């Protein structure tokens with residue numbers, strides 16, 4: 295009972311922070327996707343006056359403030375911009391790959407969309423929901439500021455009920471993708487800093503009192519029990535009846551909210567078909583109040599570790615994985631659509647995967663939803679990458695906010711089993727405290743999933759060929775993960791034969807990265823860098839080397855598809871692409887793809903026995 299109370303309290307905490315609507319894919323919504331007008335504003339002239347004071351703070355912002363979408367009253371009036379006469383760009387979509395002139399652009403771009411909107415019911419409420427904007431968004435509707443959001447890969451929403459008109463609304467968004475030292479991620483990464491409204495924007499309509507949030511899942515301690523919490527939002531939400539129905543299981547239960555609009559549920563069933571990678575069964579779950587109804591598709595499973603094993607529904611599992619960046623291999627640029635997700639996850643399946651690492655930031659919601667349906671386990675992570683400003687409190691708050699939002703959005707997805715805190719971060723006291731706080735937060739928000747981070751390996755002093763994981767954060771994680779590039783950044787592939795692993799932690803090991811660059815179609819001998827043969831050789835040697843790690847329970851090599859990175863400049867080979875993909879940027883499979891595929895097929899066959 296106490297546990298349930300705690301769970302409910304924590305859920306409320308998440309909701310209060312942001313009031314993020316969950317499951318917007320199944321709610322009545324009008325997408326604002328399509329062409330938006332845009333103005334490129336490197337000097338942020340539409341945001342600051344000539345004394346560099348933000349118009350946001352001014353009593354009368356005047357005609358210079360772009361968010362007012364000003365038009366001259368007559369020919370004498372001076373207005374030096376015009377959204378409607380400006381060029382258009384597609385939303386969702388990054389700006390870099392839509393306009394040649396914006397390919398390398400890092401700065402501010404203003405977006406404007408005009409629309410009419412008629413509510414279905416007068417008493418209803420409306421929210422504008424952004425699936426993501428990279429990196430900072432200042433949002434205005436009809437000349438009023440709704441808010442500012444920081445973080446390029448997580449959703450956010452604002453209520454617009456009072457501001458919305460039936461005709462001629464204008465939504466203006468200033469999106470700024472300048473990299474910042476204190477940002478999350480920080481200045482240096484190994485991926486393209488795609489800017490803009492990279493995911494869908496929609497208007498979501500709800501009843502006046504509505505279902506804000508819920509988590510419904512299998513009780514980790516009793517696999518015949520489904521339990522959860524529902525939170526309402528509105529002015530009259532205390533002592534309200536909520537009905538939870540799972541038709542396929544014949545479950546139908548009424549619960550009543552407490553004074554804060556939250557209610558907990560517990561339901562018993564003997565006939566739950568557990569979600570597995572072979573049979574990814576999802577149930578329709580209906581949450582109903584007198585005024586609102588939300589339907590979701592939820593799978594029920596448990597995920598735990600026991601000593602060196604990972605257990606899915608109490609059965610040992612090996613994670614046959616691959617890392618993926620959120621890039622579209624067909625269109626190039628940021629992926630955002632269901633088709634993009636299908637392409638990436640279908641390739642992962644073809645490779646023999648039952649698991650993917652979604653690197654290095656939260657991907658769009660389609661990915662986890664589709665993984666639920668396809669039976670692919672998922673690692674999700676936040677962009678706490680390399681050299682974050684560990685001593686900066688704002689940086690911590692930002693990272694925690696991204697983490698909280700990611701968990702909040704995807705907490706009902708059975709496929710998601712691991713929350714990852716960070717990637718290749720150098721150990722220090724401040725970093726250990728930073729990550730420790732993130733991990734504690736994660737455990738408080740979601741005690742049902744596993745925690746990890748992509749750590750680094752090191753050598754025993756005086757013996758470079760004996761590898762260990764010497765990182766205090768290894769004591770915190772449930773899954774011991776690390777990246778290693780022996781044979782690429784460290785020697786040649788035959789070095790793998792000399793390496794001995796001395797991993798002393800009694801935990802499952804999942805190697806989060808290994809790999810080598812190869813340019814598709816470039817053939818040479820196995821020691822020629824960037825040839826397909828080198829990459830193929832490295833995969834063979836690495837797979838043999840890591841198979842000797844007794845507690846190895848999974849891998850997610852780097853990476854499914856070549857991806858853009860400004861760090862990779864070698865002409866005729868890289869040309870701005872990280873070439874560690876097993877598939878080229880135009881969808882062609884390299885030789886190493888088939889090495890890994892064979893390894894996975896053998897593993898899968900062994901696991902069936």
Ligand code: GCB
Pocket residue numbers: 484654717718777807852872874
């Ligand atoms: C890493 C990073 C990844 C890079 C990769 C590489 O360790 O985690 O973001 O892209 O190496 O290709 O160097």
